[in-house]
Amino acid sequence: MFGLAFAMGTPAGGQAAGGGQSALMNLVPLIFMFAIFYFLLIRPQQKKAKEHRTLLDSLKKGDQVITAGGMHGKVTAIDENVVTLEVATGVNVKINKGFIASLKKD
Known part of the structure; x- marks a missing residue:
C-alpha cells in the first residue's frame, strides 16, 4: 500500500517528468531578484561606505x-x-x- 501511494500521483515510479528542469526554473527568479538587490541596494551602499572611509582617512x-x-x-x-x-x-x-x-x- 505504501508503494501504491507514491505511484498514484506521479509517472515513472515516483519521479516527476522533467524534474531537473523545473527545479532549475524555480531558481531563476531567485537569482534574478538577488541580482536586482545587489545592483540597486548592496553595491551602492558599499561604494558609499568606501567613500566615507576614504574621507575619514584623509582628514x-x-x-x-x-x-x-x-x-x-x-x-x-x-x-x-x-x-x-x-x-x-x-x-x-x-x-x-x-x-x-x-x-x-x-
Whole structure:
C-alpha cells in the first residue's frame, strides 16, 4: 500500500517528468531578484561606505567639516578614533571620527 501511494500521483515510479528542469526554473527568479538587490541596494551602499572611509582617512588639521548631527566645525586635533572640532572661538568639542559626515565646501 505504501508503494501504491507514491505511484498514484506521479509517472515513472515516483519521479516527476522533467524534474531537473523545473527545479532549475524555480531558481531563476531567485537569482534574478538577488541580482536586482545587489545592483540597486548592496553595491551602492558599499561604494558609499568606501567613500566615507576614504574621507575619514584623509582628514587633516584645519579641515572644515560637518558632523552627522549637523554641527559645523574646524578640525583642531585628530586621534585614532576621536576628532576635536573647534565650533566657536575657544570652544572645542570631541566627537568620534565616524560621525564626520562630510567636508564643508567653502
